[in-house]
Amino acid sequence: MAPRDYGQYCGVTRAVELVGERWALLIVRDLLVGPRRYGELAAGLPRIPSNILAARLKELQAEGVLRRVPRSRVVVYELTPFGRELEPVVLALGAWGAKAMGVPREGQIITPDSMTVSLRTAFRPQVAAELPATAYAARVGPAELRIRVDGPALDVTREDGPVDLAFATGPGILRLLSGELAPGRAIATGVVEVLRGPRDLLDRFADTFHLAA
Amino acid sequence: MAPRDYGQYCGVTRAVELVGERWALLIVRDLLVGPRRYGELAAGLPRIPSNILAARLKELQAEGVLRRVPRSRVVVYELTPFGRELEPVVLALGAWGAKAMGVPREGQIITPDSMTVSLRTAFRPQVAAELPATAYAARVGPAELRIRVDGPALDVTREDGPVDLAFATGPGILRLLSGELAPGRAIATGVVEVLRGPRDLLDRFADTFHLAA
DNA sequence: CCGCATCCCATGTGATACTG
DNA sequence: CAGTATCACATGGGATGCGG
Numbered sequence: 001m002a003p004r005d006y007g008q009y010c011g012v013t014r015a016v017e018l019v020g021e022r023w024a025l026l027i028v029r030d031l032l033v034g035p036r037r038y039g040e041l042a043a044g045l046p047r048i049p050s051n052i053l054a055a056r057l058k059e060l061q062a063e064g065v066l067r068r069v070p071r072s073r074v075v076v077y078e079l080t081p082f083g084r085e086l087e088p089v090v091l092a093l094g095a096w097g098a099k100a101m102g103v104p105r106e107g108q109i110i111t112p113d114s115m116t117v118s119l120r121t122a123f124r125p126q127v128a129a130e131l132p133a134t135a136y137a138a139r140v141g142p143a144e145l146r147i148r149v150d151g152p153a154l155d156v157t158r159e160d161g162p163v164d165l166a167f168a169t170g171p172g173i174l175r176l177l178s179g180e181l182a183p184g185r186a187i188a189t190g191v192v193e194v195l196r197g198p199r200d201l202l203d204r205f206a207d208t209f210h211l212a213a
Numbered sequence: 214m215a216p217r218d219y220g221q222y223c224g225v226t227r228a229v230e231l232v233g234e235r236w237a238l239l240i241v242r243d244l245l246v247g248p249r250r251y252g253e254l255a256a257g258l259p260r261i262p263s264n265i266l267a268a269r270l271k272e273l274q275a276e277g278v279l280r281r282v283p284r285s286r287v288v289v290y291e292l293t294p295f296g297r298e299l300e301p302v303v304l305a306l307g308a309w310g311a312k313a314m315g316v317p318r319e320g321q322i323i324t325p326d327s328m329t330v331s332l333r334t335a336f337r338p339q340v341a342a343e344l345p346a347t348a349y350a351a352r353v354g355p356a357e358l359r360i361r362v363d364g365p366a367l368d369v370t371r372e373d374g375p376v377d378l379a380f381a382t383g384p385g386i387l388r389l390l391s392g393e394l395a396p397g398r399a400i401a402t403g404v405v406e407v408l409r410g411p412r413d414l415l416d417r418f419a420d421t422f423h424l425a426a
Numbered sequence: 427c428c429g430c431a432t433c434c435c436a437t438g439t440g441a442t443a444c445t446g
Numbered sequence: 447c448a449g450t451a452t453c454a455c456a457t458g459g460g461a462t463g464c465g466g
Contacts, residue, residue: 007260009317009384010327011334011424012242012303015310020235022458029225038429047220049459054430063313075429082312089309090225092302097228099295100276104222114223121224171222211224235439251448262440267449288448 018063019086023048024056028083029090030113031066033156035078044111094121098178098211104171112143115173116156119145122177122209125152131204137166139195140173149208165197165205178211231276232299236261237269241296242303243326244279246369248291257324307334311391311424317384325356328386329369332358335390335422338365344417350379352408353386362421378410378418391424 004021006013019025023045030036030044042053057077060066065083069076079086094117115138133150137160146163148155172191175181183202186192192202217234219226232238236258243249243257255266270290273279278296282289292299307330328351346363350373359376361368385404388394396415399405405415 005318006236006239006258007321008239008327009314009321009323009387010242011307011309011311011314011331011387013239013310013327014314015306016235016238018310018313020233020238022233023219025229025233026219026221026226029223039427042429045219047459049461050430051432051460052458055458085309085312089302089305092305093228094224096224096298096302097226097231098224099298100231101222101224101227105218107220108222109220110222114221114226118224174222174224255448260440262442263449264441264451265439268438 015089018065019060021056021059023052024060025086025090025093027053027056027060028065028079028086029094029117030111031077031079031083032087032090033113033116035069035076036113037074037076041077044113046109090117091121094118095211098122098174101174101178103175108171110140110143110171110173112140112145112158115140115143115145118174118177118211119147119156119209120154122211123149123154124208124210125154127210128152128154128208131208134165134201134204134208135161135163136201136205137163137195138173139166139168141170163197165199165201166195167202168193168195174211176206177209179206182206228302231278232273234269234272236265237273238299238303238306240266240269240273241278241292241299242307242330243324244290244292244296245300245303246326246329248282248289249326250287250289254290257326259322303330304334307331308424311335311387314387314391316388321384323353323356323384323386325353325358325371328353328356328358331387331390331424332360332369332422333367335424336362336367337421337423338367340423341365341367341421344421347378347414347417347421348374348376349414349418350376350408351386352379352381354383376410378412378414379408380415381406381408387424389419390422392419395419 004017019028026045027041030041061068064080066077066079069078128149129152136147138145138147146157146160169192176186181191183206187194187199217230232241239258240254243254274281277293279290279292282291341362342365349360351358351360359370359373382405389399394404396419400407400412
């Protein structure tokens, strides 16, 4: 009997045996955004010890959750189809955990990949479908994201391009998404700084992305 | 900074900080079925050391996931509203993990609460709505469950009462739910033993409860 | 520099025993 | 029955090293 075996024949149990170890679901979270190199994963999880990252990648690979893909000179890790089916799990966890985030603590960061997943969690396709297509450039700390909403479709990338609204913000952005902070107050209090574009587009942004309380 | 702090301001991260410890989500799983006493939780998680169970209950209580409720002479633990909102997470995990359960290993058990959650995961309300109301009595190992399906509603209890079909089975029942085993073959191979009632009701059962592959 | 492997220590976990 | 105490051990964290 393996140390991680809970001794039950049950789906939940099996799932936590596979991805219940520390850091595992955060690695999955980042890989849901796209294939990543070892160093990119390490950068997105600044506090993970390198031996743990290496160990998790091996375990998740052995379990069929992700794949190690040698790609012209470099190696990338990507989710298998089985691993990609964790998306509902990760989004559900994110939606639940968002309710308990409180205010950002000292030293807490937002990474591009975690922000991308948060946006996917908060995205309301049925609301977006009623609104005109819009592109946003969001600078969250050191990360720059381009968010394109077109009907019920969402695309978040790290490349830049033309946008309707550009704004800079920090961890407080998630308080805007939770509805705790109104767009107007977010601008007034400096939580969000509009760089380019009409500031009332931030209302549209807040309508489009909303973490239910 | 707490040892369990991942240092990120992100919903997924917060969630695994709260319920990512070993055993925590299994405790939540059982409490999703109903309030439980300490001894009942211990019985449903046979391999959990008592000190770990005690520690988890304290942590989850401090986090607002569950509550310790003194009830006439005894103490029960029950989920808070916040904790109950973990149901989508647990069901999503169960649905995902079910795909990787394989065949039951030596010593793996099914508890009444884990089976109840598995049934909730597998329940297809839209299919059930088209079928006549049906009550099943399922004996899974030592556990006896009464499963009542009425339109799109599901009720699983441990009390007995009149049923249309009574059957006895073991861990292999989940292979029936996954569609890996057809109802006819489940009976023929002895995975399911029909005790009372028309055996073709097992087809209806398999239609009503299905874990997608 | 990237992709890890090694070392050492702190912490968490597990088994068992024990107590109100 | 509902936990607490104790101790051995496994795992995680952080620093460092090292080969390609």
